[in-house]
Amino acid sequence: MAAPGSNGEWMVVGPRRGMPRRGIREKPMVRAKALEERESWTPIDSENDPEGVLKLTCKVELLMKKMESSLFYHALMKQIEDPEVFGCFIRVLGSSSQMQMVVYGIGSIESYEPPRLQLSLALLMKRKFSWIGDIEVFDPILSKMECEVLESLGCRILSINEQGRRNVLKPTLFFMPHCEADLYNNLLQANWSADSLKRIALFGNSFHTYKLASELNGSIVQSAKHVLAAAEFADEFKVEIVSDDFLRAFHDSSWHFFGSVLESKLPSIFS
Template sequence: MGAPVKNVSSDGEWTVVLPSKRRQGRRKPKPKVHEEEEEKPWKSDDLEVDPQRQARLKKKMEISINKIESSKFYTALIEQLKSPEVSDQFRLVLGTETQLQMVVYGIGSLESYESPRFQLSIAILMKREFDWVVNIELARREALKPTLFFMPHCEANLYNNLLQANWRMDRLCRIALFGNSFQMYEEQVTVDPEVIRATKRIIAARKITSEFAIETVSDDYFPAFHDSSWHFFSSGLDSELPLLVSEGS
């Protein structure tokens, strides 16, 4: 998943604060100290198949998928994706291809938390809704073909690494990215050198990025999708990538 930002938290990760549900206004992603999770640490014997555990998780996912599918939030999301301004962006990403690969990162514990289940539910439902979305997988790759990167609430350095791996217009124009708002990162420019390093390409890419904010509609989905946006990268003739002095960092 790429090297984490150092010296930001006790375990070396840089991530995003989940605001409270009190209001749904757009908020800025911030560095935070990694919170302790409810689940137990992974152990090697977790590789053993537990049918009852699998059944419980499957049931939880079915409940989440059904809840999302019948929600006003999902209806609004699909309407946004089918709107001319957003669907045109996807057509530009597809180019002459007929299918868009989906790569999924940053999904948290499906057993312990509802928000990750909601996030994965959206990815699954999108694959069902659109026949041009294929190949959901927990991986990252260079965009050699049109690819949807589904990265809800990932650490800033992961978006940065994805951009670095594809830092050329003939690759970026093949990418549709669902993740933290790049605009929010730009608005939160700091003097911290580690944060600057983690967001360098995010900020640099802003001038070639078309961003469409997600409306969470109800409090139920605010923790899972707040400050999330669709991002598309311009392939116009006047599009130029910023030259970054330090390519290795």
């Protein structure tokens, strides 16, 4: 089972995360900064590891093959192609032929399987749907080697830590698997107008679950006012986990769309 914790972090009961596994290089410790200032970013390390890049790239490609033939993937593609969900993507696209994908908070693709599975899904979606454009990726914990792997798989790494506050000017799918509530909140806060929200599709932790958790445990509210407000009007479609292999990577995830809110009905939120 999974549940949002008191700080809005997504928790799953299972093997402890963050424990370096044997044989895996320990990552430099990067403390998450307060999600406020935008700043330029480069990976902390500067290690050249062409062999590691090749090995990890192959590992992700193999995982993509495994995912592509899974029941989970087929169910997810069916969900996206369902007229109700697809209609939401079409509304986000408007008159554009493509929406770009921004991947925030993917985690360490070298150290953990869930981030690799999440990345595999993003790459498979781009490959399958012609309406998905370029993929941009940012996570402050990425190593130089991981950045090179992502680039070799066709992604562009952002050199600015936007703290999730990207001002959305064109249709964009934000792929934010299991990010912290603050990051979703920053994104929504930066785009808190009906005109901007309608250009956003968001894959991430279920806003509905945040809402339920806030009713039980008010402490999440401070960092997630926009998330909780958006939960009231978002069209949310929960991702169905049809096999245990994908549980850790995708539990409690949903597609969210915000195009149905009218400017006049958008609540004012003062932080």
